[in-house]
Amino acid sequence: MRPAPETFATSRDADDWLAEKQTEINKGDWRDPDAGAVNFKEYALQWVDERGVGATTDELYRRLLRLHILPAFEEYDLDEITPPRVRTWRAECLKVTGGTTVAKSYRLLSGIMGTAEDDELIRRNPCRIKGAGKESPAERSTATVDQVDALAKAMGARWRLMVYIAAYGPARPEEQAGLRRPDVDLVNCGVWVRRAEPELNTGRRAPGETKSEAGKRFIVLPRFMAGDLKTHMYLYAEQKPDGLLFVGERGAPFRRTTFGRKWKKARKAAGLPETFTFYDLRHTGHTLSTQSGATLKDTMVRAGQSSEKAAMIYQHSNLERQREVAAGIDARVQSLRAKAAEQASGTDLARER
Numbered sequence: 001m002r003p004a005p006e007t008f009a010t011s012r013d014a015d016d017w018l019a020e021k022q023t024e025i026n027k028g029d030w031r032d033p034d035a036g037a038v039n040f041k042e043y044a045l046q047w048v049d050e051r052g053v054g055a056t057t058d059e060l061y062r063r064l065l066r067l068h069i070l071p072a073f074e075e076y077d078l079d080e081i082t083p084p085r086v087r088t089w090r091a092e093c094l095k096v097t098g099g100t101t102v103a104k105s106y107r108l109l110s111g112i113m114g115t116a117e118d119d120e121l122i123r124r125n126p127c128r129i130k131g132a133g134k135e136s137p138a139e140r141s142t143a144t145v146d147q148v149d150a151l152a153k154a155m156g157a158r159w160r161l162m163v164y165i166a167a168y169g170p171a172r173p174e175e176q177a178g179l180r181r182p183d184v185d186l187v188n189c190g191v192w193v194r195r196a197e198p199e200l201n202t203g204r205r206a207p208g209e210t211k212s213e214a215g216k217r218f219i220v221l222p223r224f225m226a227g228d229l230k231t232h233m234y235l236y237a238e239q240k241p242d243g244l245l246f247v248g249e250r251g252a253p254f255r256r257t258t259f260g261r262k263w264k265k266a267r268k269a270a271g272l273p274e275t276f277t278f279y280d281l282r283h284t285g286h287t288l289s290t291q292s293g294a295t296l297k298d299t300m301v302r303a304g305q306s307s308e309k310a311a312m313i314y315q316h317s318n319l320e321r322q323r324e325v326a327a328g329i330d331a332r333v334q335s336l337r338a339k340a341a342e343q344a345s346g347t348d349l350a351r352e353r
Helices: 011-027 040-049 055-073 083-096 099-118 145-155 157-168 173-177 223-235 256-269 278-291 296-303 308-313 319-352
Strands: 190-193 217-220
Touching (some): 040 099, 055 099, 083 099, 145 278, 157 223, 217 319
16 A cells, blocks of 8 residues: 555545556556665666676776766666756766767766666656767877888887787787787787786776677788797797786886876877877778778778677688788788888988989
8 A cells, every 4th residue: 555645635636546546557557656766876886786897897887977977966866867957967067078978978877777767766767868878089090101110119129019910900909918928820920819908097907808709819910020029029028938928128017107108209209199099000900901902891800890780790701811911911011111211212312412
């Protein structure tokens, strides 16, 4: 037995209300009005705990909650978070935070409230703003072959190979962080990507799976990198059977902060904008793959990209095809280097005259 939320003026009004509730019960539409009296903060933190996501995603969710969502909603119960409050919150966020961060925060809030709807704690998800969770990042720059060479030179011999694998592999930074000596195939000039070791904001490494199953792959590298691969293994890789491929000067796993300082100097030396990140080197690999005749299927396999749609459409690109793509990249890079050298030689000759 539950009391009505208010006292009715007449018995007819009371009977009408009771009949309405009985109809809802018969149709299975009735919801306990107290079900949504659950504190949002408690529910949201439990939601994250139960997702079972990777360490970096977990860190992202908790940061978005702490900085952008909980300050606005932590005092409310689930059923007190209404569409107008969500709209106001988003509008205020856009005044002080970048659009990409707001989109991520909105998607997270929508996901939490969507689960609350599934749990029948609220009638309907209050996040109903069309397109609010869509990110529109600025178009990223693509480094030229000359700029990649300049970056590799400026980063120094220890990190030269990492630059080339990022550009011509292309492998993600967290994938390179997890590479070990057994992952290197000198005969076939390539590396096996079997794991990822992203660095959290705390500085702790979080060894785990690749971004998707497609991330586990063998990357055939262009032949011009064979010498770099062999030299790096001999001089800079951790000298033990299962040693890391990339370590710092003192033999410890490289830190993002230390690497970042070197990267900023190298980026400036290469004439690239401040917005250009190490991850953006992958775009050079994509571009060269396409220019070398690779299909979208080949490029996706090479880059370790996957999605539900891609899983149905893009089939396996075999090792022989990947060798052809790597050979195409090799020829393209060598051609562009030769052209640059010829132009430089012509400029020097003109000066002498």
